Amino acid sequence: MKKSIGFLLSILMILAVFSTPLSAAGQQDSNPDAKELVYWSMWNETEPQAMVLKDAIKEFEKSNPDVKVTIQWNGREIRKTLQPALDAGTEIDIWDEDLERIVKTWQPYALKLDDYYGQSYPSTNGKSFEDTVMKSLQAHLKTLSTDKGLYAVPYQPYVVSVFYNKDHFDKAGITSTPTNWDEFLAVCSKLKAAGFTPVTIDDAYMDLPLGMHLNRKFGNPDAVEALVKDRSGKLWDDPKVLETAKEFEALAKGGYMSEQVATNKWPAGQQEVATDQVSIYFLNGTWLPNEVMGTTGPDFKWGQFAYPAVPNGAGAGAGTFGAQGFQINKDCAAPDAAFALAAHLTSGKWDQELSANTFGAPMDTSMEWPVQIKESAAIFASLKSFVPWSGGLAADPDAFPIVKAEFTRLLAGQVTAEEFIANIKSNL
Amino acid sequence: MKQSKSMMVLFLTPALVTFATVFIYPIIRTVFMSFYYVKTVTDSFGKWEFVGFGNYGKLMASSMFIQSLKNLGNIWLWGGIGVFLIAILFSMILTSGVKGKSFYRAAIYLPNVVSAIAMATMWIQYAFNSKYGLFFQFFSFLGMDNAAAFQWTSPDNQFYAMLIAYSFGMVGYYVLIFMAGIEKIPSDYYEAAKLEGANMFHQFRHITIPLMTDVFRTSIVMWSISTVAFFIWSQVFSPLDPDVGTIVPMVYMYNLVFGRNLTLTDPTLLNAGAGAAVGVLMTLLVLLTFSMVNLVFRDKKLEF
Numbered sequence: 001m002k003k004s005i006g007f008l009l010s011i012l013m014i015l016a017v018f019s020t021p022l023s024a025a026g027q028q029d030s031n032p033d034a035k036e037l038v039y040w041s042m043w044n045e046t047e048p049q050a051m052v053l054k055d056a057i058k059e060f061e062k063s064n065p066d067v068k069v070t071i072q073w074n075g076r077e078i079r080k081t082l083q084p085a086l087d088a089g090t091e092i093d094i095w096d097e098d099l100e101r102i103v104k105t106w107q108p109y110a111l112k113l114d115d116y117y118g119q120s121y122p123s124t125n126g127k128s129f130e131d132t133v134m135k136s137l138q139a140h141l142k143t144l145s146t147d148k149g150l151y152a153v154p155y156q157p158y159v160v161s162v163f164y165n166k167d168h169f170d171k172a173g174i175t176s177t178p179t180n181w182d183e184f185l186a187v188c189s190k191l192k193a194a195g196f197t198p199v200t201i202d203d204a205y206m207d208l209p210l211g212m213h214l215n216r217k218f219g220n221p222d223a224v225e226a227l228v229k230d231r232s233g234k235l236w237d238d239p240k241v242l243e244t245a246k247e248f249e250a251l252a253k254g255g256y257m258s259e260q261v262a263t264n265k266w267p268a269g270q271q272e273v274a275t276d277q278v279s280i281y282f283l284n285g286t287w288l289p290n291e292v293m294g295t296t297g298p299d300f301k302w303g304q305f306a307y308p309a310v311p312n313g314a315g316a317g318a319g320t321f322g323a324q325g326f327q328i329n330k331d332c333a334a335p336d337a338a339f340a341l342a343a344h345l346t347s348g349k350w351d352q353e354l355s356a357n358t359f360g361a362p363m364d365t366s367m368e369w370p371v372q373i374k375e376s377a378a379i380f381a382s383l384k385s386f387v388p389w390s391g392g393l394a395a396d397p398d399a400f401p402i403v404k405a406e407f408t409r410l411l412a413g414q415v416t417a418e419e420f421i422a423n424i425k426s427n428l
Numbered sequence: 429m430k431q432s433k434s435m436m437v438l439f440l441t442p443a444l445v446t447f448a449t450v451f452i453y454p455i456i457r458t459v460f461m462s463f464y465y466v467k468t469v470t471d472s473f474g475k476w477e478f479v480g481f482g483n484y485g486k487l488m489a490s491s492m493f494i495q496s497l498k499n500l501g502n503i504w505l506w507g508g509i510g511v512f513l514i515a516i517l518f519s520m521i522l523t524s525g526v527k528g529k530s531f532y533r534a535a536i537y538l539p540n541v542v543s544a545i546a547m548a549t550m551w552i553q554y555a556f557n558s559k560y561g562l563f564f565q566f567f568s569f570l571g572m573d574n575a576a577a578f579q580w581t582s583p584d585n586q587f588y589a590m591l592i593a594y595s596f597g598m599v600g601y602y603v604l605i606f607m608a609g610i611e612k613i614p615s616d617y618y619e620a621a622k623l624e625g626a627n628m629f630h631q632f633r634h635i636t637i638p639l640m641t642d643v644f645r646t647s648i649v650m651w652s653i654s655t656v657a658f659f660i661w662s663q664v665f666s667p668l669d670p671d672v673g674t675i676v677p678m679v680y681m682y683n684l685v686f687g688r689n690l691t692l693t694d695p696t697l698l699n700a701g702a703g704a705a706v707g708v709l710m711t712l713l714v715l716l717t718f719s720m721v722n723l724v725f726r727d728k729k730l731e732f
Contacts, residue, residue: 262582
């Protein structure tokens with residue numbers, strides 16, 4: 001026993017003696033040009049997006065042996081943790097979150113990327129990077145920053161549209177999607193006649209149809225923001241507001257809304273569509289098919305159309321869209337490597353992988369959109385102007401919940417158009 | 429004696445210093461901050477802008493903050509009455525010598541062990557859902573179609589739905605406290621009362637209630653503190669933006685400091701200083717409740 005312990009100890013000693021020069025030799029072998037990038041991610045490690053990003057980063061490290069990427073999976077908590085960390089001087093080279101949020105909130109911490117957009121990268125197939133990124137997103141990015149510069153690299157774009165079940169439309173004999181409000185009501189009527197419940201929505205998206213409708217009526221989000229910020233209530237007397245309310249009242253009166261609409265807590269309404277009980281989801285982002293994929297399976301026949309033009313409105317063509325985006329720290333020690341990584345993740349193969357794995361939209365203009373959201377590609381391409389999320393209704397945090405609650409009652413047929421306006425005015 | 433005093437100082441100093449750093453300093457800083465416009469929590473002092481009572485004025489002028497106070501008041505009062513009455517009833521039954529006491533006690537306490545997020549999601553999706561939820565199934569089974577069609581989570585009813593779900597989870601906690609209080613009362617009192625011909629109600633009225641005063645006082649203070657911190661249930665009932673029926677001061681504060689969950693908050697609306705003011709007001713509210721409770725229950729200390 002004693003002998004064996006002595007033997008073990010001597011082996012350990014020998015190892016200890018030789019390991020010192022070995023490790024020193026190891027240090028000498030390391031690359032003096034090695035760069036380390038720290039990436040703070042908005043994803044949780046188990047999300048499909050994270051899985052794809054992880055593989056993509058591994059491949060990037062393989063083809064760029066001098067770059068080592070350290071990932072910290074923050075999840076959506078990054079909204080709260082990023083800025084304190086940056087203020088405290090934590091080394092973070094690249095981060096991601098909602099495109100609008102990162103540019104509007106963290107532009108002062110970010111590197112201006114205009115020069116990098118002009119260059120080509122292995123994943124851009126010989127084209128310059130700016131030729132692979134949707135033009136609408138680039139234009140949008142510039143409007144978000146204070147100096148019309150490019151302060152982020154977008155990926156996973158989305159567009160808000162009306163989602164429908166193509167099978168229901170076929171069975172109801174509907175051959176084309178509605179482009180204006182009258183056609184929309186006619187579609188609802190046909191669906192109802194065919195035995196379907198035409199329309200539903202959840203509490204989480206309830207503000208979208210009203211915001212979009214008012215944008216179509218007034219022609220711009222500023223008017224909607226002014227309306228919701230008006231404490232005197234005078235702007236609510238505008239005949240256009242009553243027209244809007246009347247048009248939604250017609251949906252409720254026609255019996256076109258799901259009976260559950262007032263009580264739908266997300267994702268109950270989405271499930272109504274996914275389980276074939278309702279034909280149309282009023283408005284949602286391109287992520288909807290992925291969110292309900294567990295219920296529908298990949299073969300559900302999804303269709304999309306843009307929010308219809310409204311009577312006496314300023315025409316269609318405006319829509320809500322956006323993306324996630326990567327941002328690079330202005331103090332990053334290896335900005336070239338950081339941008340090369342962002343380009344690697346958002347164009348070519350890995351953009352396609354991300355799109356395929358999340359049934360989301362690709363950012364690279366040369367890529368195919370997944371079949372479930374294919375019709376959204378045309379909607380995206382046809383957009384002429386940007387409508388913020390909620391169409392500007394969320395501009396006033398005090399009035400917004402009141403408007404949303406009354407709109408829910410209006411859609412559910414619990415109040416008339418006139419009561420809708422009167423209730424908002426009295427509660428403001 | 430002298431030596432022991434210096435030893436006390438020596439041993440207490442680390443604890444006092446730690447307490448001062450992690451409690452006193454943040455409290456003072458928060459109170460101080462509530463008089464400034466501070467865009468984000470991590471802004472250095474140089475960026476703070478003195479506004480006096482401006483933040484408090486803004487809060488009082490905000491209809492949603494007032495609404496959040498109303499909701500909090502209703503949770504405190506109606507939730508409190510409901511939880512305490514049910515908890516007293518259960519603790520009376522469980523201390524009356526009923527069989528399987530420890531099983532029932534564990535079963536009633538169980539909701540406290542489950543995470544609040546899981547509980548709230550369960551209530552929303554499996555109990556309140558007006559298409560296949562528990563209440564729908566139950567009332568449909570009884571043939572009460574109007575009750576079955578009740579829209580629990582609509583804007584008109586969601587406050588009550590949230591209150592019921594929250595209170596359900598809180599009962600078990602107070603049952604344990606009340607049971608401990610009742611079991612501490614010597615059984616001789618009840619026996620003597622029985623011999624004198626007192627029924628259950630008389631015993632409860634004249635023995636249990638007076639001897640439980642201290643327990644009630646502590647429980648009311650604890651209930652007040654936990655309702656002021658009401659946050660998770662509101663967040664799960666309206667995860668993206670608070671609704672009129674679900675907003676509470678803590679959610680209002682969260683949105684002021686960190687912005688909204690999905691919609692991008694106009695950066696000019698972010699105000700950590702006003703968030704600090706909400707925190708100060710809530711602390712004052714708890715202190716006020718504490719003194720009111722002490723006033724109501726004063727001089728009633730009984731020893732037994």
